[in-house]
Amino acid sequence: MDVSELQSMAKQERDRQKPHRILCCTAAGCLSSGAAKVKARLEEEVNIAGLTQAAEVCSVGCLRFCGHGPLVAVVPDGLLYEQVTPENALSIITALQGKATEAILTDPHHPFLTHQMPIVLENSGKINPERIEEYIAVGGYQSLHQALLEMTPADVVTEISRSGLRGRGGGGYPTGLKWATVAKMPTGQKYVVCNADEGDPGAFMDRSVLESDPHRVLEGMAIAGYAIGAHHGFIYVRAEYPLAIQHLQTAIHQAKHYGLLGSQIFDSPFDFKIDIRIGAGAFVCGEETALIHSIEGGRGTPRPRPPYPAEAGLWQCPTLINNVETFANIVPIIRQGADWYASIGTEKSKGTKVFALTGKVNHAGLIEVPMGTTVRQIVEVMGGGVPDGGTVKSVQTGGPSGGCIPAAELDTPVDYESLLKLGTMMGSGGMIVMDDQTNMVQIAQFYMDFCRSESCGKCIPCRAGTVQLHQLLSKFVNREATLADLEHLEALCHMVQNTSLCGLGISAPNPVLSTLRYFRQEYLDLIDQGQKSLHQPRVELGR
Amino acid sequence: MSVRTLTIDGVDVAIAADQTILQAARSAGIPIPTLCHLDGVSEVAACRLCLVEITGMQKLVPACVTRVAEGMEVQTQTPKLQDYRRMVVELLFSEGNHVCAICVANGNCDLQDAAIEVGMDHTRFPYQFPDRPVDISHPQFGMDHNRCILCTRCVRVCDEIEGAHVWDVAQRGANCYIVSGMNQPWGAVSACTSCGKCVDACPTGAIFRKGETTGEKERDRAKLNFLVTAREKKEWTR
Numbered sequence: 001m002d003v004s005e006l007q008s009m010a011k012q013e014r015d016r017q018k019p020h021r022i023l024c025c026t027a028a029g030c031l032s033s034g035a036a037k038v039k040a041r042l043e044e045e046v047n048i049a050g051l052t053q054a055a056e057v058c059s060v061g062c063l064r065f066c067g068h069g070p071l072v073a074v075v076p077d078g079l080l081y082e083q084v085t086p087e088n089a090l091s092i093i094t095a096l097q098g099k100a101t102e103a104i105l106t107d108p109h110h111p112f113l114t115h116q117m118p119i120v121l122e123n124s125g126k127i128n129p130e131r132i133e134e135y136i137a138v139g140g141y142q143s144l145h146q147a148l149l150e151m152t153p154a155d156v157v158t159e160i161s162r163s164g165l166r167g168r169g170g171g172g173y174p175t176g177l178k179w180a181t182v183a184k185m186p187t188g189q190k191y192v193v194c195n196a197d198e199g200d201p202g203a204f205m206d207r208s209v210l211e212s213d214p215h216r217v218l219e220g221m222a223i224a225g226y227a228i229g230a231h232h233g234f235i236y237v238r239a240e241y242p243l244a245i246q247h248l249q250t251a252i253h254q255a256k257h258y259g260l261l262g263s264q265i266f267d268s269p270f271d272f273k274i275d276i277r278i279g280a281g282a283f284v285c286g287e288e289t290a291l292i293h294s295i296e297g298g299r300g301t302p303r304p305r306p307p308y309p310a311e312a313g314l315w316q317c318p319t320l321i322n323n324v325e326t327f328a329n330i331v332p333i334i335r336q337g338a339d340w341y342a343s344i345g346t347e348k349s350k351g352t353k354v355f356a357l358t359g360k361v362n363h364a365g366l367i368e369v370p371m372g373t374t375v376r377q378i379v380e381v382m383g384g385g386v387p388d389g390g391t392v393k394s395v396q397t398g399g400p401s402g403g404c405i406p407a408a409e410l411d412t413p414v415d416y417e418s419l420l421k422l423g424t425m426m427g428s429g430g431m432i433v434m435d436d437q438t439n440m441v442q443i444a445q446f447y448m449d450f451c452r453s454e455s456c457g458k459c460i461p462c463r464a465g466t467v468q469l470h471q472l473l474s475k476f477v478n479r480e481a482t483l484a485d486l487e488h489l490e491a492l493c494h495m496v497q498n499t500s501l502c503g504l505g506i507s508a509p510n511p512v513l514s515t516l517r518y519f520r521q522e523y524l525d526l527i528d529q530g531q532k533s534l535h536q537p538r539v540e541l542g543r
Numbered sequence: 544m545s546v547r548t549l550t551i552d553g554v555d556v557a558i559a560a561d562q563t564i565l566q567a568a569r570s571a572g573i574p575i576p577t578l579c580h581l582d583g584v585s586e587v588a589a590c591r592l593c594l595v596e597i598t599g600m601q602k603l604v605p606a607c608v609t610r611v612a613e614g615m616e617v618q619t620q621t622p623k624l625q626d627y628r629r630m631v632v633e634l635l636f637s638e639g640n641h642v643c644a645i646c647v648a649n650g651n652c653d654l655q656d657a658a659i660e661v662g663m664d665h666t667r668f669p670y671q672f673p674d675r676p677v678d679i680s681h682p683q684f685g686m687d688h689n690r691c692i693l694c695t696r697c698v699r700v701c702d703e704i705e706g707a708h709v710w711d712v713a714q715r716g717a718n719c720y721i722v723s724g725m726n727q728p729w730g731a732v733s734a735c736t737s738c739g740k741c742v743d744a745c746p747t748g749a750i751f752r753k754g755e756t757t758g759e760k761e762r763d764r765a766k767l768n769f770l771v772t773a774r775e776k777k778e779w780t781r
């Protein structure tokens with residue numbers, strides 16, 4: 001394939017597309033609320049109405065308003081229907097001819113939609129993720145062409161460094177610096193690995209990207225391979241994501257078929273192949289050294305770093321590991337330039353971030369906002385606040401490794417440093433809203449339970465420490481704790497944090513330390529209530 | 544061979560550049576407690592007892608895997624480290640069923656030694672009393688999971704020195720246990736050569752010789768060291 005073939009393929013596809021496209025979200029969220037039936041009925045109605053020349057029904061990826069699914073969009077009419085039932089199908093079709101519809105239309109000016117800045121999700125909900133032609137029609141694989149034929153590997157690394165992109169897997173490590181490190185390792189076998197393990201409870205950003213626009217990740221990985229001198233990539237994806245795996249398999253197959261993966265891509269000397277590795281869904285396997293062991297066929301346990309994977313990764317070869325969303329940012333950076341990308345976001349956190357907004361919020365779903373957007377804007381304006389007139393008590397980010405942002409700090413801009421200062425972290429992008437009915441000690445207990453069962457068991461502080469921390473927290477929840485327990489709790493938190501081998505153990509105490517920082521009184525109240533009710537029958541805790 | 548000079552607890556130490564902080568400390572006679580480390584097999588840095596502080600570094604580093612560097616200032620006995628080490632040992636005692644009074648390794652146990660070294664005389668954490676089995680299917684040896692601290696020394700010795708790879712770790716978190724063969728009774732694992740190296744490697748009374756009773760377990764660590772030197776340096780006499 002050369003560039004003219006790519007362009008003619010794009011044109012052919014654009015010509016093929018019917019004047020009206022009825023886009024049905026068939027990503028996991030909408031699929032679970034009955035999207036497949038909706039799509040089948042829509043196709044039927046198009047046929048019955050004899051509109052097959054004027055309209056087509058397509059499967060697309062996530063339309064973001066997940067809490068209101070199944071979602072159906074109509075382009076170019078610019079309509080978005082929510083909570084669509086198969087019975088609505090006829091009226092959606094007749095609306096194409098100008099009739100009023102019975103289906104529920106979403107306000108196109110809804111802040112949930114208008115405040116988004118889709119870069120990573122630019123194609124999500126617009127193209128059929130299972131057809132490479134549609135990806136190519138929106139400019140797909142042209143950035144790979146540009147990188148391979150107009151840029152040197154060093155140019156690509158410089159471009160990524162200048163863009164200011166930082167890793168979206170949680171740590172926020174500068175992506176350009178990581179690429180430069182692997183690129184500088186001696187020539188030889190190197191690997192590119194895409195981390196799609198996404199194990200935090202409440203997070204589904206990476207899944208959405210893979211389900212909705214898998215080629216973008218493949219293209220980003222191939223560009224990375226070119227930049228660092230690797231010819232082989234792996235995507236490590238959890239087995240709980242069957243649809244993402246299926247879309248990836250299709251995408252890899254199609255890209256190989258058109259010579260966009262494989263040998264001599266675009267007739268350049270560059271070869272690149274990508275294999276999928278399926279993880280059994282252990283949270284710890286998202287940790288990069290555990291992930292490496294798992295791909296190698298071993299037990300998914302972390303090892304001490306250094307050496308970092310950039311130096312000794314897969315089979316001891318230099319390995320670049322980035323998150324799905326990090327790779328999904330590469331194509332737009334190459335296409336629109338580092339300066340454009342660096343103009344978005346804050347001084348130290350560039351670009352956008354995708355969040356999975358869930359919990360006690362009116363509008364749950366997937367959002368992509370520029371870095372620096374305040375938490376309040378996300379939760380209250382876009383998310384529409386707490387249902388039934390409740391108030392926000394805190395917002396949890398970073399999952400079991402993160403912490404909470406109390407209501408008083410809602411005006412904090414979302415960027416790596418600001419969140420760290422509050423004692424939480426960006427994490428991979430889960431954002432859970434909690435209302436005033438929430439018991440924060442129970443939240444801490446929930447996350448500790450998660451860490452306890454996900455600990456790999458290799459090092460003592462995490463393996464045995466999380467068990468003890470969980471028991472201590474349960475004592476609080478059961479109103480059996482004393483002030484001495486509070487002291488123990490804090491001491492053990494610091495010990496586990498400072499002595500654990502990998503990030504799982506190091507960050508496991510975060511939800512406790514964070515709730516202690518902002519909601520200490522709740523811990524004290526539970527101690528008090530316990531002391532008072534010593535000789536009274538036990539009352540069940542609120543919720 | 545290039546040499547690095549560093550200070551450990553204020554003592555000047557000079558040592559080959561490829562050595563670890565633990566090796567440097569031992570060469571200078573400065574004790575650092577360890578449990579998962581075993582001379583001659585690979586390091587896993589899992590017990591976290593050997594953590595030390597390095598001036599200018601925020602994080603504590605495990606001495607067993609951290610290479611020395613020129614001008615490094617290492618502290619091995621700060622109050623924080625002592626506190627954490629004690630907690631590590633406390634966690635170990637509360638996690639398993641360590642009843643020293645009836646254990647074959649009583650008086651000859653690395654876990655007991657570690658407890659004495661870090662000054663742990665009781666544990667502040669509630670005992671978990673896990674329900675763990677004893678495997679006495681092997682004709683010569685026994686495996687008492689109650690006393691296992693999951694240091695994986697047996698796993699590494701059997702794999703790296705004997706080359707039999709009888710042991711591995713199964714499950715995760717607190718449910719982890721040392722598994723023999725394909726989760727078979729030890730006696731049914733045909734790969735086991737009954738060499739006894741895992742008995743010598745085990746720091747506690749978890750792996751023992753049948754017939755030994757309370758306090759009778761003896762270890763021949765020198766045998767393990769001898770085998771490693773023999774292989775690496777071609778010295779075949781003891």
Ligand SMILES: Cc1cc2nc3c(=O)[nH]c(=O)nc-3n(C[C@H](O)[C@H](O)[C@H](O)COP(=O)(O)O)c2cc1C
Pocket residue numbers: 166167168169170171172173175195196197198199200283284285286287288289321322323324326428502503504
């Ligand atoms: C317990 C644990 C779980 C992790 N899970 C993930 C994950 O699911 N996805 C991910 O991209 N990174 C995860 N990470 C971070 C990775 O180790 C690694 O830093 C990341 O993939 C690097 O990519 P980035 O630079 O693009 O962020 C996890 C880290 C830890 C300690």
Ligand code: SF4
Pocket residue numbers: 284301302454455456457458459460462463500501502503504505506
């Ligand atoms: S911190 Fe937890 S998950 Fe990480 S190596 Fe230790 S036991 Fe395993």
Ligand code: SF4
Pocket residue numbers: 700701705707708709710734735736737738739740741742
């Ligand atoms: S006796 Fe030897 S071969 Fe058998 S398990 Fe122990 S170390 Fe392995």
Ligand code: SF4
Pocket residue numbers: 690691692693694695696697698721744745746747749750
């Ligand atoms: S059996 Fe002994 S050597 Fe093996 S892991 Fe347990 S304590 Fe360590």
Ligand code: FES
Pocket residue numbers: 576577578579580587588589590591592593594605606607608
């Ligand atoms: S001896 Fe270093 S961590 Fe166990």
